[in-house]
Amino acid sequence: MPAILEEKTMKTRIMLATATAALALAANAAMAQELRFTCYSDGNECEVYDDIISRFEAENAGVDVKVDVVPYQAILDNLPVQLAAGKGPDLAKVTDLGGLNKYYLDLSPYVDRAYWETSFGDTLNWYRAGADDKGIYGLHTQLTITGPYVNATLFEQAGVEMPGAGATWDDWAKAAREVVEKTDADFPMAIDRSGHRVAGPAISYGAKLFDAEGNGVLDDEGFRAFAKQFVEWNNDGTMLKDVWVGQGGTSHGDAAQEFINGELVFYYSGSWNVGRMDKQVGDFFDWRAVGSPCGPAGACSGMPGGAGIVAFKDTQHPELVAKLIDFLAQEDVYAEAAARTRNLPAHLAVAKKGVKYENSSEAAQNALTAFAADLPNVSPIAFRYQGYPGNRAMFGITVERLSQAVAGELTVDEAMDRMASDLKAAQAETK
Amino acid sequence: MLSVISPIMRIIEIPMLALQRMLGINRLAWVFLAPNLILFGLFAFLPVILNLVYAMTGGENILLANRPGVGMQNFSNLLDCGDYFDSHSCRDDKFWRAIWNTVWFVTLQVGFMVGLSLLTALILNRKIRARGFFRSVFFFPVLLSPVVVALIWKWILQRDGVLNAFLDWTGVGGVNWLVDAQWAFAWSVFISVWAHMGFYTLILLAGLQAIPRDVYEAAIMDQASPWRTFRRITLPLLSPTMLVVLVLALIKGVQTFDEVFAFTGGGPGTATTFIIQYIYQEGFAGAPRLYGVAAAASLLVALVLVALTLVQLWVNRRNANG
Numbered sequence: 001m002p003a004i005l006e007e008k009t010m011k012t013r014i015m016l017a018t019a020t021a022a023l024a025l026a027a028n029a030a031m032a033q034e035l036r037f038t039c040y041s042d043g044n045e046c047e048v049y050d051d052i053i054s055r056f057e058a059e060n061a062g063v064d065v066k067v068d069v070v071p072y073q074a075i076l077d078n079l080p081v082q083l084a085a086g087k088g089p090d091l092a093k094v095t096d097l098g099g100l101n102k103y104y105l106d107l108s109p110y111v112d113r114a115y116w117e118t119s120f121g122d123t124l125n126w127y128r129a130g131a132d133d134k135g136i137y138g139l140h141t142q143l144t145i146t147g148p149y150v151n152a153t154l155f156e157q158a159g160v161e162m163p164g165a166g167a168t169w170d171d172w173a174k175a176a177r178e179v180v181e182k183t184d185a186d187f188p189m190a191i192d193r194s195g196h197r198v199a200g201p202a203i204s205y206g207a208k209l210f211d212a213e214g215n216g217v218l219d220d221e222g223f224r225a226f227a228k229q230f231v232e233w234n235n236d237g238t239m240l241k242d243v244w245v246g247q248g249g250t251s252h253g254d255a256a257q258e259f260i261n262g263e264l265v266f267y268y269s270g271s272w273n274v275g276r277m278d279k280q281v282g283d284f285f286d287w288r289a290v291g292s293p294c295g296p297a298g299a300c301s302g303m304p305g306g307a308g309i310v311a312f313k314d315t316q317h318p319e320l321v322a323k324l325i326d327f328l329a330q331e332d333v334y335a336e337a338a339a340r341t342r343n344l345p346a347h348l349a350v351a352k353k354g355v356k357y358e359n360s361s362e363a364a365q366n367a368l369t370a371f372a373a374d375l376p377n378v379s380p381i382a383f384r385y386q387g388y389p390g391n392r393a394m395f396g397i398t399v400e401r402l403s404q405a406v407a408g409e410l411t412v413d414e415a416m417d418r419m420a421s422d423l424k425a426a427q428a429e430t431k
Numbered sequence: 432m433l434s435v436i437s438p439i440m441r442i443i444e445i446p447m448l449a450l451q452r453m454l455g456i457n458r459l460a461w462v463f464l465a466p467n468l469i470l471f472g473l474f475a476f477l478p479v480i481l482n483l484v485y486a487m488t489g490g491e492n493i494l495l496a497n498r499p500g501v502g503m504q505n506f507s508n509l510l511d512c513g514d515y516f517d518s519h520s521c522r523d524d525k526f527w528r529a530i531w532n533t534v535w536f537v538t539l540q541v542g543f544m545v546g547l548s549l550l551t552a553l554i555l556n557r558k559i560r561a562r563g564f565f566r567s568v569f570f571f572p573v574l575l576s577p578v579v580v581a582l583i584w585k586w587i588l589q590r591d592g593v594l595n596a597f598l599d600w601t602g603v604g605g606v607n608w609l610v611d612a613q614w615a616f617a618w619s620v621f622i623s624v625w626a627h628m629g630f631y632t633l634i635l636l637a638g639l640q641a642i643p644r645d646v647y648e649a650a651i652m653d654q655a656s657p658w659r660t661f662r663r664i665t666l667p668l669l670s671p672t673m674l675v676v677l678v679l680a681l682i683k684g685v686q687t688f689d690e691v692f693a694f695t696g697g698g699p700g701t702a703t704t705f706i707i708q709y710i711y712q713e714g715f716a717g718a719p720r721l722y723g724v725a726a727a728a729s730l731l732v733a734l735v736l737v738a739l740t741l742v743q744l745w746v747n748r749r750n751a752n753g
Binding site for chain 2: 076077080081084085096099241242245246247248249250251392393395396400403404406407408409410414418426429430
């Protein structure tokens with residue numbers, strides 16, 4: 001072949017190859033669909049979901065789901081601002097279930113409504129705007145219930161009998177103080193600095209949390225009775241005061257580290273901490289989850305709650321994101337995730353069959369069983385409060401004003417009055 | 432070099448001359464100012480206007496189009512007080528608590544800051560051994576991130592922190608510093624002074640070194656005592672620098688947020704909640720997010736800062752005019 005002809009053929013080949021590559025790239029770009037999933041972990045949730053989602057990606061060529069792991073505070077503070085600005089992710093794991101409703105994508109046109117309603121029942125309501133809203137918005141991945149962890153070894157060392165089923169808050173306070181007196185433990189009790197965490201005990205003290213019209217209220221007699229007792233316990237050393245006054249604003253505070261260190265006898269938190277306790281306490285001491293104590297009103301209620309995965313209506317790929325969430329909602333996938341993340345299942349069929357939690361000790365398995373067994377004791381008020389769209393404002397107001405009462409800036413009555421006026425102002429702003 | 436630049440200048444000159452003929456020499460100045468004016472307008476002036484507009488709206492939506500107008504309601508709610516000195520009597524008690532906390536904080540912090548910076552600058556201006564080392568030591572905290580400063584001191588002061596371990600070891604017994612309102616406030620002032628003192632010391636040191644030596648030599652010849660020399664020579668000649676330091680420290684003091692927020696979170700209760708944290712909480716951390724209230728509060732703070740800045744400009748002008 002003459003040199004000039006060879007050169008021409010070569011050029012044609014290069015042009016053809018370039019054109020083919022460009023076409024392939026363009027086609028690939030057109031097919032590739034990227035979803036961004038903003039996720040936070042209490043334990044290993046994001047890691048597990050990332051792994052499970054990789055199977056979804058394998059089944060759906062061209063789909064790329066980026067799991068952005070963020071701190072919990074970013075879900076509370078940054079995500080709502082991103083969503084309000086229209087710059088949110090495609091999907092996220094959230095805890096302000098009803099509060100973010102206006103940003104949610106309704107999955108019902110894309111999923112089997114009957115399956116979802118049979119499988120997830122009442123938890124679907126937590127994501128809805130109100131009674132008239134029949135949309136399907138969130139997959140409740142992590143059903144939680146608040147409740148106490150108890151250091152059984154300290155009770156044993158102190159020779160104090162652990163209060164049994166039906167024990168009241170007073171019984172536990174008395175017993176925990178006795179344990180501290182007789183052992184090296186430093187603190188009898190602690191409750192997480194969270195409006196959600198004190199709601200269960202407040203309901204047990206008679207808090208109604210709603211008025212006759214269904215609006216949220218905080219300053220009823222039951223809540224006042226609990227607030228008085230709580231402040232008194234913080235002042236007399238029954239409660240670890242650092243948790244509530246060691247920080248300001250509405251910031252979350254906990255005493256998990258004190259419990260893990262063996263300094264704390266009774267720690268009121270919730271089922272989401274089982275994995276952490278299992279991993280960090282190990283065989284340092286025997287720990288147990290017990291049901292929520294009872295209050296003078298007769299209720300022995302914790303607060304249900306948890307987190308769920310929701311899609312946002314600003315997504316460019318509504319069908320795909322719904323398909324992904326529906327994939328995660330399928331019984332086998334859901335059961336696997338619950339077992340691997342050691343969370344109570346909200347999927348009724350999975351819950352009925354029971355979950356064998358992976359890599360968990362006997363203590364962790366027992367704790368999760370105990371938390372699950374406490375679910376029937378949860379007051380209907382607590383379920384309603386969890387699904388109330390204004391609960392986030394009520395939680396924040398509770399934390400701020402109760403902290404001020406504990407710190408001595410306000411009397412309990414002043415704090416309750418401020419709670420009422422703050423809530424009225426918040427409700428006026430959100431009308 | 433000139434031979435290279437000249438042709439380029441000539442190329443630029445042609446359109447500029449045409450533009451000058453078209454607009455006139457006075458209007459051409461605006462063309463040169465335009466890039467800066469556009470940047471200033473976009474990133475400084477427009478946000479101020481937007482802030483003003485937000486301050487006159489309510490609701491929890493972030494987009495202005497979805498926010499109802501409320502006029503001056505946010506301002507009147509913030510300023511609605513029975514007695515401005517008693518936050519309990521105010522409609523928004525948290526705002527007034529934050530205001531009074533800030534006033535106390537700024538008064539104490541600036542007082543200690545200027546006093547200690549002056550003392551340190553006077554010492555470091557003397558011929559002491561390892562002067563360079565000590566100058567670095569005092570300046571070092573300025574280089575640290577505010578969050579690092581807060582965490583270091585939190586580890587020292589928390590219930591089972593380094594200081595309490597030491598106090599327990601000496602038999603004195605520890606104090607729960609961050610749970611007691613007075614202690615938490617006092618430590619916030621201390622940490623802020625510790626972290627920023629080096630910067631002001633450096634400015635005062637420069638001011639001290641600018642004082643002519645011959646004035647001191649004359650004082651020595653007149654057998655003036657060290658105290659008299661300080662009072663009659665050092666202080667008067669340093670006062671322009673001191674004023675700049677004072678105004679700068681005041682402005683920085685009012686803006687205090689990150690360090691104290693990371694250190695105490697504003698607690699116990701609201702004992703260390705200052706005005707910038709109040710604005711942050713109302714606008715970005717609470718539920719519902721009250722952007723209107725936050726914007727109104729920030730405008731009120733801006734008024735104070737503008738007043739302080741005007742004082743600084745006036746001081747600078749007076750210094751420049753001798």
